Amino acid sequence: MHWTQDIRAADTRIRPYIQRTPILETTGFGLDYPISLKLEHMQHTGSFKARGAFNTLLGGSVPDAGLVAASGGNHGAAVAYAAKRLGVRARVYVPEMAGPAKIALIRACGADLEVVPGAYANALEQAQAYEQQTGAMQVHAYDAAATVIGQGTCFAEWDAQGLEADTLLIAVGGGGLIAGAMAWYGGSKKIVAVEPETSSALNAALAVGRPVDVEVSGVAANALGARRIGTLCYELAQGQSDTVTSLTVSDEAISAAQNKLWKERRLLVEPAGATALAALTSGAYQPAPDERVAVLLCGGNIATDPLEALNVPS
Secondary structure, eight states: OOHHHHHHHHHHHHGGGSOOOOEEEEEETTEEEEEEEEEGGGSGGGBTHHHHHHHHHHTSOOOTTOEEEEOSSHHHHHHHHHHHHHTOOEEEEEEGGGOHHHHHHHHHTTOEEEEESSOHHHHHHHHHHHHHHHOOEEOOSSSSHHHHHHHHHHHHHHHHTTOOOSEEEEEOSSSHHHHHHHHHHTTSSEEEEEEETTSOHHHHHHHHTSOOOOOOOSTTHHHHOOSSOOHHHHHHHHHTTTTEEEEEEOHHHHHHHHHHHHHHHOOOOOHHHHHHHHHHHTSSSOOOTTOOEEEEEOBOOOSSOTTGGGOOOO
16 A cells, blocks of 8 residues: 555545644643644544545445445444535444434434444444445445545644644544554654553454454443454554554543543543543653653544534524
8 A cells, every 4th residue: 555645645635525623732631741632523523534434435436326334423424424415325324322412413414324233343234234235335434445544634634734743642443543644654653542441442452463352332432432443453553563552541531531621621522532632631641751742632422412402403
């Protein structure tokens, strides 16, 4: 793969369809050093996932049967949004654990939605069956080159905005986002993979030397709840073992970071969106003196819409 070249091309391809999300240079959160935040939770449909969805759709030919995707919630919303924007059909499978807010978001974006019992893996099984039955185009949430390349545009954009960090902290579920970072940087920056203790597929894979199934639960499971890390992510992490570090954080640390983001900077993110910051605020990752640190806030689709009670038409 020519990752860097492909990501540059994808950045040009999807630019008319995505938001250039802001960055925030800030202090606080109980830390004694400044950090750079990339506010990717402000992307279309509330997460970075729109990048991979648009890159997949714009880079290939969509069959008459349309698209199919499995998702914990954010990817499904992004696929539904991209499909509606480009005028193609989409069917999305999500697990019940996606929660009412994300399910409502996918419906609002116009996809044919199927809610299935269980976790993401169960939704993926049904999406794969639908693909086989109909010939629909599968838009994988994380383990496809087009998805990884699309997510890599987040880091190309961040660099163009003047990123000067030595180290990036990134939350990991199935691994599409951090794979995009590894593909773009190719070992030129230190990358810290941050996972919940109760949903840590990459950490488990690196510990045993191959992707393995893990149990999935916890506050961020509807976004970071992949049962097995993507092959592309694992291979990139293995190939960059000198610059890629993996660690885990507790649900309590994630919730505390989520709370700090709201109370100190009025940044409202879902638990997955606060997971990378939790590595710093909990002390799980302690930068060296003068180490410049950046954190990606990846998603903002919290379990309950904070303004839902207002019942104002959209």
